[in-house]
Amino acid sequence: MSSDHRFALDNCIKCSICVSHCPVARVTDKFAGPKQNGPDLERFRLEEPAAVHSSIGYCSNCKGCDVACPSGVAISAMNCRAKGEYVSLHGASLRDKILARVEGMGKAARLAPSIVNRLAGFQPLRLLAEKMLGVSAVMTLPRYAEKTFLELYKSKNIDEKKTKVLYYPGCYVNYNAPEVGLALAEVLAHNNIQLEVEQFNCCGLPLIANGLLDMARDQAKNNLEKLQGYINRGYHIITTCPSCNLTLRREYQELFQLNTDSLNEKMLDAFEYLGMLLQQGKMVARFEELPLRIGYHQPCHLKAAGCGVPSREILQLIPGLRVEDLDAGCCGLSGSYGFKKEKYAISQEIGRNVFNAVKELGVHQVISECGMCQLQIYHLTGAAVYHPLQVLAQACGPGRWLAK
Ligand code: SF4
Ligand code: SF4
Incomplete structure (x- = not known):
């Protein structure tokens, strides 16, 4: 200590x-x-x-x-x-050991993502998993993408003349929601900035949250070493997941006494980075009209980062877009927590405020930076839920980023 x-x-x-x-x-x-x-x-x-x-x-x-x-x-x-x-x-239960290994699950699901997705919706199997392992049979499970973000993005050529940033996508974007990473690449390309990618370990948060600190520490050291190499070469590191960001910048230091000073200087949430460009007069603030009214949910870990809501300043530049703050507190899912049988009801009770806020505002689309918050809001309300970058990418050009 x-x-x-x-x-x-x-x-x-x-x-x-x-x-x-x-x-x-x-x-x-x-x-x-x-x-x-x-x-x-x-x-x-x-x-x-x-x-x-x-x-x-x-x-x-x-x-x-x-x-x-x-x-x-x-x-x-x-x-x-x-x-x-x-x-x-x-010791940890088998269920917790499995849920904590998000990176391992993603790699295993890569073998046959569509079969994994079908099995995740097969109720007899879910009931068996609840009885044998203690994984809730009713909580919506994240779907795996057919191709990972790294598979979809790595073929792009690097233009040596452009400003380059490194992206830490995190497991959820890489294995489940590659469209978020692609939206980031689109937004940065709109600003003549090249996104570079690299293979990282999971940030370790699911391991930490399940008490498997030794394994998380090993992954932290690997990640930090790789990231430090890019920082030494002058790169900014961009994240789109507030939990990855907080884990890398704060938990590595608080829990493992690793020096994260340079990360604290150079690692930014995507919208913090865009805000910095805006302040420096380097952002291309030319957006197409988006006549939408969308609810916004602030993830707990973004609140804990103490950087406010960096997406607010940028999204208000989009003509026609109205973003309404749900202001409803924690969604209740908290990573693997709400998937656990004995915690599912607690998780849903915590999320009731979010459900009420969505219904009171009467919005059918919600944005939030955290993939797990997105899943819980969808599970609670049935609303279409996106990362704010998908909205911004939609306003940047003709691509279709909001269709689900
Ligand atoms: S909020 Fe108050 S009681 Fe809780 S840890 Fe801080 S000082 Fe102690
Ligand atoms: S607010 Fe409660 S549930 Fe959340 S981290 Fe603190 S003690 Fe844990």
Whole structure:
């Protein structure tokens, strides 16, 4: 444990603000809450790691507590470490080991994505998986794309004269939603910027959230080494997934004590990067009219990044587009959390606010930067859900980015 971590513990003034902002503690008494599981129990865990309690598994790692805490206590990081301690003492379930290996699942699904997608919708198999493994039989599963983003994009030629940026697509874009990465490439091409790609490991967040910290640490080191090579050559690193971004920039440092200073300087959310271009007068702000009214859901991990809603400034440049903020808090899915049988009902109860907001606004299309938020909103409401980059790409030219 670092001395910083102990110091942060002493910072807890026991105000309980984190408890009132915890979406899980709001809907279930199975989880004692961020203060109790975080700084309160951490005092015991520092002396006796076995003091970690199994209820720590109910923390969804949404990071709402970190955002709310007036004293800057790293509550969610304490919970992640505690989950790691619990798993190293008691082991992880087979279900959690599978759900944590998002990269491995993506690679396996590559062998026959359409068969995997069909099996995911085959109810008898889903009921069996619920009974045998504990994976909810009713939660919508992400669909795998026929070709990965890296397969679809890598054949493009690199134009040496253009500004180049490196893209960290994350597993969801690579295996499930390559259209988001292609939309980014389209938007950057509109601005005469070349997107470069590279094979990375999963950021490790699903492993961290399931307490498999040793494997996550190995992947973190691999990713950081590769990214550092590009940063040394002057590249900006672009992400489209707020959770990947937060994990790489903050969790690697907080959980694994890796130095992420250069990432914090050079890694940007796609819309942060576009905002920077806009400020520098380098953005091509020439957009086609888009007469749409769309709901916007801010992912928890974008909120935790503390960069506001960078897409708002850019999307308001599109003539005809109206973006309405759902302002409904956590969607409840939180990565693998809402796929777990015992957590599905909690996840849906948390997401009820999002469902109500979509219905009250009467919107049929929603945008959100996080693939898992998109899935949960679709599952809750049936609305068509996109990444904001797909809307921006639609306004850049004649391509069809919003048809589902
Ligand atoms: S990370 Fe989210 S679920 Fe976990 S304690 Fe904090 S607010 Fe609650
Ligand atoms: S919000 Fe921060 S200071 Fe207040 S109880 Fe929670 S951890 Fe302690």
